[in-house]
Amino acid sequence: DTVLTQSPALAVSPGERVSISCRASEGVNSYVHWYQQKPGHQPKLLIYKASNLPSGVPARFSGSGSGTDFTLTIDPVEADDTATYFCQQSWNDPWTFGGGTKLELK
Amino acid sequence: QVQLQQSGAELVKPGSSVKISCKASGYTFTSYDMHWIKQQPGNGLEWIGWIYPGNGNTKYNQKFNGKTTLTADKSSSTAYMQLSSLTSADSAVYFCAIPYRDSYAHWGQGVMVTVSS
Numbered sequence: 001d002t003v004l005t006q007s008p009a010l011a012v013s014p015g016e017r018v019s020i021s022c023r024a025s026e027g028v029n030s031y032v033h034w035y036q037q038k039p040g041h042q043p044k045l046l047i048y049k050a051s052n053l054p055s056g057v058p059a060r061f062s063g064s065g066s067g068t069d070f071t072l073t074i075d076p077v078e079a080d081d082t083a084t085y086f087c088q089q090s091w092n093d094p095w096t097f098g099g100g101t102k103l104e105l106k
Numbered sequence: 107q108v109q110l111q112q113s114g115a116e117l118v119k120p121g122s123s124v125k126i127s128c129k130a131s132g133y134t135f136t137s138y139d140m141h142w143i144k145q146q147p148g149n150g151l152e153w154i155g156w157i158y159p160g161n162g163n164t165k166y167n168q169k170f171n172g173k174t175t176l177t178a179d180k181s182s183s184t185a186y187m188q189l190s191s192l193t194s195a196d197s198a199v200y201f202c203a204i205p206y207r208d209s210y211a212h213w214g215q216g217v218m219v220t221v222s223s
Binding site: 031033035041042043044045048049052054086088090094095096097098099100 | 215
């Protein structure tokens with residue numbers, strides 16, 4: 001299975017820029033997607049296919065990367081962005097998720 | 107708008123089975139795969155499998171073969187997932203979700219399954 005590796009946690013101050021990384025154990029083309037999950041809630045799609053913003057997601061969120069290295073950027077970070085962020089790949093079978101990065105605000 | 111309404115939390119005994127549901131509305135139920143995803147406390151997310159309600163075709167993550175059975179009822183636009191021979195390792199939140207451009211744009215609210223004697 002394709003393993004997606006994320007840093008476990010990050011802490012930033014409101015107004016700053018933060019980048020969350022996701023590294024794949026094998027190539028996944030551009031088929032990486034990003035989700036935000038708050039405690040007790042289902043994940044919410046933020047970015048699909050590496051860099052595409054779904055309707056309704058603020059432009060503060062952006063994504064980049066291809067192959068094996070991907071990044072979710074939030075700029076500027078707001079207090080409401082406190083959450084866990086997951087990447088997911090849908091290029092290789094089975095579809096897999098990263099372990100999540102918990103974003104905390106200072 | 108698309109809505110996926112899942113059934114309520116379950117407390118079940120080891121060795122038993124449980125069947126949870128996901129009622130879809132706001133789109134053509136028979137035209138999109140319904141995926142199921144497992145999330146254990148403090149852990150990440152695992153893709154379990156999908157069913158295409160239009161013809162009943164299914165695909166499972168090999169890890170969940172024999173543990174999970176996916177079905178769908180077109181008349182009520184409801185997808186089901188049955189988990190069998192339950193152990194503590196099956197205690198988790200289970201989500202249904204619809205793929206959009208290979209990502210999950212719509213999710214159910216999740217069902218917590220607790221396996222305990």
